[in-house]
Each structure stands twice: as structure tokens, then as C-alpha cells.
Amino acid sequence: MTSKYQTEAKGYTMTTVMQEAARCLLCEDAPCSKACPAHTNPAKFIRSVRFRNIKGAAETIRENNALGAICARVCPTERYCESACTRAKIDHPIDIGGIQRYVTDMERKDNMQILHAGKPNGMSVAIIGSGPAGLQAATTLLQKGYAVDIYEKNAKAGGYLTYGIPEYRLPEAIVEYEVQRIVNLGANIKYNTTVGKDVTMADLKSHYNAVIVAIGASEAKTIPMFEYNICTESAISFLARAKESEGHLADLPDNVLVIGGGDVAMDVVTTLKKLGVAHVTDMVYEEFAEFKASKKELAGAQQAGVTIVDGYEPTDVHENKVTFKHRKIDSELTITADKIILAVSQKVNAAGLDIDVQHNEVPFREARFHTKDPKVFATGDIVKGDKTVVYAVQKGKKVAEEIDRVLGGQDND
Numbered sequence: 006m007t008s009k010y011q012t013e014a015k016g017y018t019m020t021t022v023m024q025e026a027a028r029c030l031l032c033e034d035a036p037c038s039k040a041c042p043a044h045t046n047p048a049k050f051i052r053s054v055r056f057r058n059i060k061g062a063a064e065t066i067r068e069n070n071a072l073g074a075i076c077a078r079v080c081p082t083e084r085y086c087e088s089a090c091t092r093a094k095i096d097h098p099i100d101i102g103g104i105q106r107y108v109t110d111m112e113r114k115d116n117m118q119i120l121h122a123g124k125p126n127g128m129s130v131a132i133i134g135s136g137p138a139g140l141q142a143a144t145t146l147l148q149k150g151y152a153v154d155i156y157e158k159n160a161k162a163g164g165y166l167t168y169g170i171p172e173y174r175l176p177e178a179i180v181e182y183e184v185q186r187i188v189n190l191g192a193n194i195k196y197n198t199t200v201g202k203d204v205t206m207a208d209l210k211s212h213y214n215a216v217i218v219a220i221g222a223s224e225a226k227t228i229p230m231f232e233y234n235i236c237t238e239s240a241i242s243f244l245a246r247a248k249e250s251e252g253h254l255a256d257l258p259d260n261v262l263v264i265g266g267g268d269v270a271m272d273v274v275t276t277l278k279k280l281g282v283a284h285v286t287d288m289v290y291e292e293f294a295e296f297k298a299s300k301k302e303l304a305g306a307q308q309a310g311v312t313i314v315d316g317y318e319p320t321d322v323h324e325n326k327v328t329f330k331h332r333k334i335d336s337e338l339t340i341t342a343d344k345i346i347l348a349v350s351q352k353v354n355a356a357g358l359d360i361d362v363q364h365n366e367v368p369f370r371e372a373r374f375h376t377k378d379p380k381v382f383a384t385g386d387i388v389k390g391d392k393t394v395v396y397a398v399q400k401g402k403k404v405a406e407e408i409d410r411v412l413g414g415q416d417n418d
């Protein structure tokens with residue numbers, strides 16, 4: 006039986022997508038287009054939808070985004086395209102993400118082949134990491150005629166698309182489909198291969214014309230007092246286990262305490278409720294007005310029945326008992342739970358890769374993704390900029406274009 010954890014919200018039908026597209030004002034010099042980090046042009050694809058030209062709409066989406074079906078589901082559109090939408094001044098913004106989902110669902114259903122590999126140019130690139138940044142970089146390079154090998158330490162591709170974002174927001178089947186299209190273009194993914202352990206950076210540098218490091222921030226940060234606490238698990242470990250078990254975790258307790266107030270914390274608490282945990286308490290350092298989580302994710306968690314307490318930080322922990330102190334008022338709380346989950350951000354682990362990582366980011370020159378080694382480039386969450394899927398896509402495309410510029414590929418003839 007499909008559980009709440011596995012059930013994605015329903016998308017538009019042909020009739021309802023037409024109704025939503027009809028609300029679009031088809032603005033001149035559309036502000037929604039300028040506000041997309043990946044430079045997708047919603048005004049153009051919505052116009053195609055209005056003319057029932059779904060293939061044309063899919064072509065517009067795929068121009069700059071190999072992961073259009075994924076971004077349609079997980080992009081924080083309220084921060085990007087929809088925040089700029091002119092229609093918001095009349096009633097509410099156009100549901101750009103929802104229309105993009107309809108178009109890419111039709112693209113998948115009708116097996117449209119929109120992306121094509123370029124004529125081979127005799128050069129090759131190794132990409133370390135198959136998250137969204139690595140996958141987009143691979144796509145752009147394949148379109149320019151490069152041979153591409155992706156080295157991935159896990160058994161599946163996708164990075165946090167596969168091992169982080171919960172199934173009810175991003176079904177694994179969608180990620181698998183997007184990855185398969187990139188494999189069909191010619192990407193060769195070497196699974197279960199950790200660069201720095203199974204293969205050395207020196208090997209890659211000697212075999213390829215360029216190397217891209219797209220390893221993301223794959224390690225959980227912690228709070229020192231929780232480091233060796235046996236009742237504590239990190240958010241990314243819990244979410245990966247929930248996804249891998251398809252929502253059938255064997256060790257689910259009745260009472261879970263979560264610490265953290267960002268979008269990852271909201272994914273943890275909502276997942277716990279969808280899996281049937283009776284009591285979920287989320288203790289958050291920030292006060293409600295300063296919350297890092299998106300309003301949509303916060304509202305979802307509250308609707309699911311999570312108790313969210315703002316403004317408290319942990320001061321002491323003994324096994325499953327945690328004491329918190331309010332940051333501003335004189336108030337102390339002690340909470341006992343069966344399990345504690347820490348959702349206090351992620352950090353980069355570049356062990357064995359011989360690249361410079363400072364303050365959790367690789368310093369790069371001239372916003373062109375070079376590292377100190379002229380053959381090695383960095384992209385995705387490990388470089389400066391927003392840490393979202395759509396930014397990873399933008400940075401993946403840009404690093405590929407920079408490599409093509411440096412190597413003088415066919416586009417530079």
C-alpha cells in the first residue's frame with residue numbers, strides 16, 4: 006500500500022493547466038524570466054502552453070535546465086520567478102512551478118527527445134559527484150561534444166535529490182528518469198567509486214582534459230555536546246534512511262525531538278509525521294519572525310501536527326534528555342524524547358581531493374569556477390552562491406561553458 010510518505014500532491018490536468026496559463030499576462034520583458042537563476046523563460050513556455058504546444062514549452066524549459074522536471078517540484082519559486090510575477094499585484098502569482106511540472110510530465114509521458122549530444126570533439130572531462138551540479142555540467146559538456154565520465158561514491162545518482170529530499174516532494178522515479186536521459190546522451194556514471202579513495206585525483210588529471218569537483222556538502226554539521234550522544238542522529242542520515250527504505254523504517258519511536266529550523270528540519274519533522282510518529286517536537290534557535298525555513302514548508306509542518314517552539318538553544322544533554330534555554334527571556338525547558346535528530350546544516354568533506362576548502366567553500370577565481378589547479382574546476386554547493394537545486398543547475402552549466410572556453414571546444418571555432 007502507498008503510504009502518505011510516498012504520495013506526491015496531484016498536478017494539473019489539461020483543463021486546469023489551461024485555466025492557470027490563461028491567468029498569465031504574457032508580460033513584455035517578463036520579470037519572472039529575469040528572476041530565474043537558471044534563466045528559464047516562464048513567459049515563453051506559458052505562451053506555448055496557451056497554444057497547446059507542449060513540445061515547444063518543453064523545449065524552452067530544457068534550453069537551460071536538464072533537470073526541469075525536478076526544479077518544477079522543488080524549486081523555491083516563491084523566492085525566485087513567482088516573487089517577481091506581475092500577476093501578484095492583481096491577486097496572486099502564476100503557479101509557474103505547477104505549469105512546468107505539467108509540461109515536463111507530458112514530456113515524460115510522450116517520451117519526447119529534446120536534448121541531443123554534440124559532434125564528438127575528442128576531449129573528455131571527469132566529474133566528481135552526480136548531484137544536480139554534476140548532472141547539469143555533464144549535459145552541457147555532452148551537448149558540446151565532450152566525452153563525460155561521472156564518478157559517484159553512492160550506489161545511485163542524484164546527490165541530495167536521491168538521498169535527501171523526501172519522496173512526497175520529489176519521487177525517486179522522477180530523478181531516475183532525468184538521470185537516464187543524461188545517460189542516454191552519453192554520460193558514463195561510475196557508481197560506488199569515491200575519488201580520493203578508490204581513484205586518485207592524480208589519476209583523473211592524467212586521463213582527462215579537465216576535472217570538475219561537484220561533491221556538494223555531504224557531511225552533517227553537529228553541535229559539540231551531541232557529538233558522541235547515542236540517541237542522536239543527523240537529519241541527512243535519517244532522511245536518507247527514510248528514502249532508501251521507501252518509508253518503512255523499522256526503528257521508529259513514538260516521541261522524537263528535532264533541533265533546527267531550516268528547510269531540512271521541516272523535511273525531517275514532516276517526514277516523521279507522515280511515517281506515523283505520534284509526538285514530534287521541533288526546537289528552533291531563531292524566533293518565528295527570523296525563521297530560515299520557507300513559509301510553505303513551515304505551514305506544512307504545522308498542519309501535519311508538529312509542535313514548533315522558537316527562540317531556544319540547547320545547553321545540556323544527558324542521553325535522551327535535553328535542556329534548552331531561551332535566548333532572550335529567562336526560561337528553561339527540559340525535554341525527554343526517544344530519539345533526537347539534529348538538523349543544523351551540512352559541510353563539505355573534500356578528503357583526498359587535494360583542493361582548498363575555506364569556510365566550507367572552495368575559493369574560485371573571477372566567478373569562473375577555477376581552483377588553484379588549472380585543470381581542476383569546482384561547482385555546485387561547494388562554491389559561493391545560494392545552496393539550491395536551481396543554483397546548482399546554473400553553476401553546473403556555467404562551469405561547463407568555462408571549461409569549453411578554456412579548452413577551445415567546437416563552440417569556440
Ligand SMILES: Cc1cc2nc3c(=O)[nH]c(=O)nc-3n(C[C@H](O)[C@H](O)[C@H](O)COP(=O)(O)OP(=O)(O)OC[C@H]3O[C@@H](n4cnc5c(N)ncnc54)[C@H](O)[C@@H]3O)c2cc1C
Pocket residue numbers: 079080081133134135136137138139156157158159162163164165166169170171198199200201219220221222223241244268269272384385386387392393394395397
Ligand atoms: C534534505 C534536503 C532537502 C533539500 N530540499 C531542497 C529543495 O526543496 N529545493 C532546493 O532547491 N534545494 C533543496 N536542497 C538543497 C539542494 O539539494 C542542494 O543545494 C543541491 O543538491 C546541491 O547540489 P550539488 O550537485 O552541489 O551537491 P549534492 O546534491 O550534494 O551532490 C554531490 C554528490 O557528490 C557525491 N560525492 C561527494 N564526495 C564524493 C567523492 N569523493 N567521490 C565521488 N562522489 C562524491 C555525493 O555522493 C553526491 O552524490 C535540499 C537539501 C537537503 C539536504
Ligand code: SF4
Pocket residue numbers: 028029030031032035036037038047048051089090091092099101
Ligand atoms: S511575470 Fe507572471 S504574469 Fe507576467 S509573464 Fe511572467 S508568469 Fe506571466
